[in-house]
Amino acid sequence: MDRSESSAEIDAAASRWAVRTDHAPLSRSEQTELDAWLSGDIRRRGAFARAQAMLIHARRTTALGADFDPDAYLAAHRGEAEVETERFTAVDRRRFLRWGGSAAATAAVALTAWFGFDTSAEAYATTRGEVRLVPLHDGSQMTLNTATRAEVRFTQRERQVVLSSGEALFDVAGDAGRPFVVIAGNMTIRAIGTSFTVRRLPDRSVQVLVREGVVELRPGSGGSKPGTRIAANTRAVAVSDAPIRVADLPPAEVSRALAWREGMLSFEDETLADAAAEFARYSDWRISFADPALGGETITGLYSASNPRGFARAVALSLNLEVRETAEGTVLVR
Template identity: 40%
Template sequence: MAADTTMDAAAMWAVRLDQTPRDDATQAALDAWLAEDPRRCGALIRAQAAWAALDVVAVPAVIADDAPASPARRRWLVAAGMAAIATAGTAWWLDGDRDEAVATAHGEQRRARLADGSTMLLNTDTRSRIAYTPAHRQVMLDRGEAWFDVAHNRRRPFVVVAGAIRVEAVGTAFAVRRRAGLAEVLVTAGRVRVWSTADPARFLFVDAGRRASVPEQAGVGHAAVTDGGVADALAWRRGEIVLEGMTLGDAAAEFNRYNTRQLAVEAPLAERRIVGWFRTDDVEGFARSAATMTGARIERDGDAIRIVE
């Protein structure tokens, strides 16, 4: 099949899947079409992403099943969607057989616009891989932390993979952080479903304003779920760190995530509780405040700062 013909058919499938329920007959027809040529999977993904983008850029064109557009018109729609996303910002056009990596360095944050219209905000020292198929949207969080504002699409679940933990959402905003064998899930809007491959039959639902800490290997049966504190925990999206009763040792570790100038805390002080609001890059200000709150003093050695008794 010629490339233009493949793209035409992919465009029509993208519209059909968006505008009609995917019943058994539709799924069987789609599977048969995809099976005829391995290149069709990538073509459909690109067409679906372009079609989704048309809503974002308000392109005044709709293809109805009972009034199909000409092949030239369908190609224009797909091309327009791709161009619009490329103009708007970062976009990821993914074939079904490969992943696209999105990462940040130490102290860096990055916003990525995904091909389906979702937004991903990566925190410091984070690595993710994105893989879209016609049936699923998947982000593998290899390390670090990311917040997602997920575009609604009931027919293509959006799943974040954090080690053995899976977090699924549709039309939801939430964050996932990997740390010390745990996956921390914080929900800012809607609801997510969480499970572990170690215990796939058990699910946990986390609603907006709640957070869950899930052991990667033990699964959701050993999860700790709490109310509140979500906004403070996600203050990094504004370049801030909010400390509400955090231990001095943990607070220093948070600052070390963002800065090359590293903090160390003498052991007797590490469990002292502190409060405050700081910029993520204000290491000096935090060290001075922490020393005042705990009756400690500061020692400097090159780029290192020690808080000692």
């Protein structure tokens, strides 16, 4: 059985690739080799992104020149230096400034460790209609759906994400010593090496959809309360003051639920009212019904999340309805 790469080995390889890509454009064969390396382990993409960021900092240091005095610089820019104390101590900054570009690869690897155990929270957000992939410091990936906000805080004991609003997909790198925990409203989700989504929308229950692996759900902030374990192809809904509702899903339905990653919305016997509400998450253009009973009609299909008008026209054609447009949106009329 092949031995799994350690984090240190991945960081070292990432720094070498970062230096190669920074030095000159890769040949076609080199690019193919890099793509294969990145796809081989989910942790590699995050490590590569960090190594590239460290090269940028090292290059800025080199540009200061051989006569640059880091102590004098820090004394002259004391106010700016203090702003950075949340990420580096004064000693760390002084050492980093002395390293310079000649030690870029070494700096990338060393600073990866610092970033991996940074305890300050990092906030990420998307606007309406935006989908954003965020490589995390441990090699995990977080994909934010439309109008989503999350804060990430990693420590030596735990990897924590607080989902304030919206929806996110987490592809978690395995680390048995540091559990990956997502807090969303009244629910705490704990995972080690898995893939799952968490949805937290206004006036709705928190939903968790597991694509791979197993997660454990606990009400509130976790603690000693009993947890509920759910496996792949399962959806859990956390209802206030009630047991967690769990339902098995066919793999095809799980795939449909993740169509938003490609900018699409997939419906299977969905009511028009629910479909219209889903489109409203991605656009200011609203879909309404002259007769409220129309909202109970069902629709099946794959549609662009950014094209509510196209969806409304397709629905009208399918159900023999009339389309009327106002300044605010589309009204469907029987």
